[in-house]
Amino acid sequence: MTLTGILTVLWYSALPWLWLIALMLVIFLIPQVIARTKGYGFTKPGGIGSKLLPPIVAIAALYFVPIHTQSSIAYVNTWVDWMNLIGASIGLGIYAWLVLHPICYLKNRKA
Amino acid sequence: MTRKTPHPDSKSRRDLLKLGLASAVAGPALGLIPDALAQQTNAHIVISGAGAGGIAMANRFTRSLPGARITIIDSREDHHYQPGWTLVASAVWNKKKTLSKTAEWLPPSVNWVRGMVTEYDPDNNQVTLSNGETLKYDYLIVACGLQLRYERIEGIDTRLIGQGKGIGSVYAGINEAEATSVEIDRWIASGRGTGLFNLPPTALKCAGAPLKMTFTTLSRLENSGKRDQFNVEFMTPSGGLFGVPFYNDFVKQRFTEQGVIRNDFWTLTGIDADAKKATYKVKGERTGTATSGHYTVGSEQQDTWEETRDYDFIHVVPPMTAPESILNSPLRFSEGPFVDWMEVDRETLQNPNYPNVWGIGDVMGMPSNKTAASVKMQANVLEQNFLAYLQDRPLPARHNGYTSCPLITSIGKAMLVEFGWDSKLLPSFSFIDPKEESWTVWVMKERMLRPAYYAMLEGKI
Numbered sequence: 001m002t003l004t005g006i007l008t009v010l011w012y013s014a015l016p017w018l019w020l021i022a023l024m025l026v027i028f029l030i031p032q033v034i035a036r037t038k039g040y041g042f043t044k045p046g047g048i049g050s051k052l053l054p055p056i057v058a059i060a061a062l063y064f065v066p067i068h069t070q071s072s073i074a075y076v077n078t079w080v081d082w083m084n085l086i087g088a089s090i091g092l093g094i095y096a097w098l099v100l101h102p103i104c105y106l107k108n109r110k111a
Numbered sequence: 112m113t114r115k116t117p118h119p120d121s122k123s124r125r126d127l128l129k130l131g132l133a134s135a136v137a138g139p140a141l142g143l144i145p146d147a148l149a150q151q152t153n154a155h156i157v158i159s160g161a162g163a164g165g166i167a168m169a170n171r172f173t174r175s176l177p178g179a180r181i182t183i184i185d186s187r188e189d190h191h192y193q194p195g196w197t198l199v200a201s202a203v204w205n206k207k208k209t210l211s212k213t214a215e216w217l218p219p220s221v222n223w224v225r226g227m228v229t230e231y232d233p234d235n236n237q238v239t240l241s242n243g244e245t246l247k248y249d250y251l252i253v254a255c256g257l258q259l260r261y262e263r264i265e266g267i268d269t270r271l272i273g274q275g276k277g278i279g280s281v282y283a284g285i286n287e288a289e290a291t292s293v294e295i296d297r298w299i300a301s302g303r304g305t306g307l308f309n310l311p312p313t314a315l316k317c318a319g320a321p322l323k324m325t326f327t328t329l330s331r332l333e334n335s336g337k338r339d340q341f342n343v344e345f346m347t348p349s350g351g352l353f354g355v356p357f358y359n360d361f362v363k364q365r366f367t368e369q370g371v372i373r374n375d376f377w378t379l380t381g382i383d384a385d386a387k388k389a390t391y392k393v394k395g396e397r398t399g400t401a402t403s404g405h406y407t408v409g410s411e412q413q414d415t416w417e418e419t420r421d422y423d424f425i426h427v428v429p430p431m432t433a434p435e436s437i438l439n440s441p442l443r444f445s446e447g448p449f450v451d452w453m454e455v456d457r458e459t460l461q462n463p464n465y466p467n468v469w470g471i472g473d474v475m476g477m478p479s480n481k482t483a484a485s486v487k488m489q490a491n492v493l494e495q496n497f498l499a500y501l502q503d504r505p506l507p508a509r510h511n512g513y514t515s516c517p518l519i520t521s522i523g524k525a526m527l528v529e530f531g532w533d534s535k536l537l538p539s540f541s542f543i544d545p546k547e548e549s550w551t552v553w554v555m556k557e558r559m560l561r562p563a564y565y566a567m568l569e570g571k572i
Contacts, residue, residue, distance in 0.1 A: 005571040012561070012565045013558065013562040070203055070523060071550050075521070075550045076550045077549055080551050081550040
């Protein structure tokens with residue numbers, strides 16, 4: 001498959017979800033930008049929320065990602081299925097941390 | 112010491128050389144240059160049909176044949192993503208997901224003639240259109256798909272689908288696929304009854320669709336919590352469920368596990384929609400009384416007899432052939448197992464009697480290969496061979512019979528079935544086991560194959 005072929009497939013795959021990608025980008029950027037103007041960095045302490053919630057999101061994703069695809073965790077069967085599901089769950093956990101860490105930093109700073 | 116003065120052209124020539132080398136390296140990867148070498152031509156290429164095959168070839172030829180005059184003939188304003196119809200009929204997708212406009216996929220330089228080919232005259236290099244006009248061509252690509260033969264089942268009318276008479280058929284069209292889902296819901300809501308699922312006695316497009324419809328309906332019945340109240344039966348005219356032995360055995364085993372009764376050598380011949388009765392022509396060896404006459408007369412076993420079955424829901428799969436215009440033309444097979452289809456060399460896709468005529472897609476007579484996945488492989492082969500033919504070179508590409516069917520075994524899981532001639536498995540992904548049911552394959556079917564299909568229409572893959 002050519003590079004343009006791969007890009008075309010990816011483009012058509014992302015097309016129905018552009019609104020969600022844009023929304024997730026905004027939700028990621030707003031706390032990051034606000035917190036960074038107030039001295040935030042990835043190595044700063046975030047607080048209990050940013051420690052507990054991302055793993056909860058990742059674990060919950062193991063159950064909800066298959067449901068989102070109109071399937072069920074009961075049908076996650078092969079090692080490829082598990083790699084994909086665990087990868088997606090870890091990705092969502094990291095995203096949750098990227099959003100929650102600066103929010104918790106701002107909250108702690110106010111306190 | 113004299114310095115050699117560079118030739119005024121040398122810089123530009125070097126640049127051109129660099130550009131050429133860069134293009135040679137990056138071009139195929141970027142898709143800037145098609146795999147087949149581009150060919151300048153002023154030939155008139157007529158493509159009959161703007162389905163998956165016709166549109167893919169129009170896009171490919173527009174890039175690889177600069178100067179060519181390309182005419183595509185089709186009356187349909189809407190383009191249907193047909194692999195999605197089973198998902199619509201299974202209440203997984205909204206029908207809007209399968210619809211787009213034909214015009215969206217055609218390059219602006221292609222002349223789109225609204226109409227259908229009613230007559231092929233390859234001896235005079237012309238086709239007759241539904242408006243009576245004739246159109247001359249230098250080269251013809253036949254991509255007109257197939258004809259659904261509902262009329263060969265007595266009493267069936269596609270307008271009966273979804274009308275509360277228990278009739279469904281995913282093949283009749285997108286509205287009928289949606290109506291089939293409504294009819295299945297109605298049957299499940301009734302709380303009990305018999306569902307009959309059928310295969311046709313002919314080759315069929317997306318040969319896995321009748322099985323998928325059975326499996327997804329079983330999912331819905333199981334989810335209703337009243338599976339035991341429903342009787343599900345599957346009728347096969349040939350005794351086989353799938354062309355590849357492993358999957359044939361797998362589906363048989365799964366049917367047994369899920370309580371599906373198999374009736375081999377049963378061919379649907381008629382329906383009484385008001386009485387909800389289906390008539391079958393049955394072959395086999397039995398004794399006793401059949402619905403129509405006896406299995407045996409004296410000591411003679413009857414070859415075939417009729418059986419009538421009551422149903423609450425029936426999934427009808429019509430017989431299929433090439434369109435009448437092909438069957439009435441010299442382009443059809445004159446003998447052999449594919450006599451109801453267009454004749455092509457199954458590896459080069461060229462008609463052996465009329466070398467300027469080529470085929471792609473469902474219309475061609477060959478084992479299996481009536482899927483969008485087959486079209487994807489055929490388009491690449493056809494483009495390479497067609498360009499070689501224009502250049503008087505030997506035809507370089509051979510179709511290996513590749514076809515693919517993400518076989519949905521339940522709503523939420525599927526198997527990635529890929530095979531070629533002689534049922535040889537041809538898996539595309541080394542990390543996906545073609546013999547395992549998988550959530551990943553379901554996600555591919557539900558989320559990724561439509562994007563890949565659209566890339567195929569654009570001639571990008």
